[in-house]
Amino acid sequence: MATFDSTTLTGAPRVTVRLPPFWAEQPAIWFAQAEAQFPLANIGDEQTKFYYTISQPDQRYAARVAPPVHIPYATLRAVAVGRLTPSKERRIYQIITVEEMGDRKPWQFLGHLRTLAPDMPEYIMRPIWASRLPPQIREYSLAKMSARTFPDRPVPATREATPSTFVHSDLKKCTHVFLRRVTTSRALELTYSGPYQVLSRKDKSMQILVRGRLATVSTDRVKPAYLLNETGRGTTTKTFNPAADETPTAVPHAVPPQHVQRTTRSGRHVHFADCFNS
Template sequence: MGCVSASAAAPPAISSVSLKLPPYWPNDPTLWFTQVEAQFTTRHITVDATKYAYLVGSLQPEIAKEVCDLLLHPPQDNRYVQLKKALIKRTSDSDQKRLRQLLTAEELGDRKPSQLYRRMLQLLGDRTLEPTIMKQLLLSRLPANVQLILASAKDQLDMPGLNIGGNCHLPNICATADCFFRPPRGTALTICHNSHTSIADSTIDPTI
């Protein structure tokens, strides 16, 4: 009689697991999905329809508009995977925008120099940039007193085995800059002793 079986007509099963995902992060969708999928793994969530439902529930209204076609008319198969791909493609910054952010707009703010450096590498992505240019970009965004300390300790910072291309030893530079970042005004700077650097005591004029 042409009847459709109950199993064929039933919607995809959704397992019931208590989970609250963080709000979607358009600044770095790939990293956000890495965190989300780690939560899926720890809670043994493997059903595609369940992951899709959690993903939909975590989207802010302005983000949901970007993928409204997949929300109003969900794919029959691989809903989560297709929604994930669409979100990354449609909400990620373009390569040109990320490069412009790296070259002209990314500032230190209240971060440590090493945090700024990691963010700059993130913005650089798979592209390549002359190491000396990257070094100058980083140094130009550090406070003047920190730049002065790094300049005075140049010979100690340029150590073999810590370079990223050429003579730009950025990890070592950042580790040292972290030690001297935002010291109390008018006080001697705390010395950072580690396996890479040992710099003599310094007192920096806070007006520099």
């Protein structure tokens, strides 16, 4: 990489110009890199730009350009790009006969071929690209490209963060359910309470009778209750009739317990708990 100090040209201290090595395969890109250095060094004179750029190409490319000293920088740039840039026919010939994969990855090699001939159709570019790949990676690269370009079917959207909720199938026809507690349970406390009678149900909720009150709960909080029938053999499952549940069911009012007064042998009047009154 050439380094120049522009102080000797104008007498004013400026940023040192560092031009990259001349790139004969892409002269337009090289001139763009060189022109990015000129504003940093506060260089705007065409003759100064000419002196910097003409010293970079080696003898082969300098002879092909053969620029006169008196021409401005813009003319030098146009002549160099026009004479050193390969023609379209030469780039296609280079792709077909010369270019090899080398140490590039398959996708890097394909991008390089597209850079050489951006107007070449894909149905011509891909067979040439595939023929230069090693046999052990050719099938894998072609299959991967086909999967990217032509998918067999669209990938369905998923919601992996949403857990699926288990709903028991017997909830559609059971008459009583157990209700899961939502509060923090204490030691030896049951997780479910009930059973409670089912009054009506919908797709995601149901109405149950909890201690004489109507409560609407979600179906993921309940599980079916299996009750013994009157004969004591097996369980009874009453089929739920949705049509009958469309009409609101009257909730029975809780009857307050009647305290029974008893008289002991000593003549004292006492009240016992309900469990002792039979």
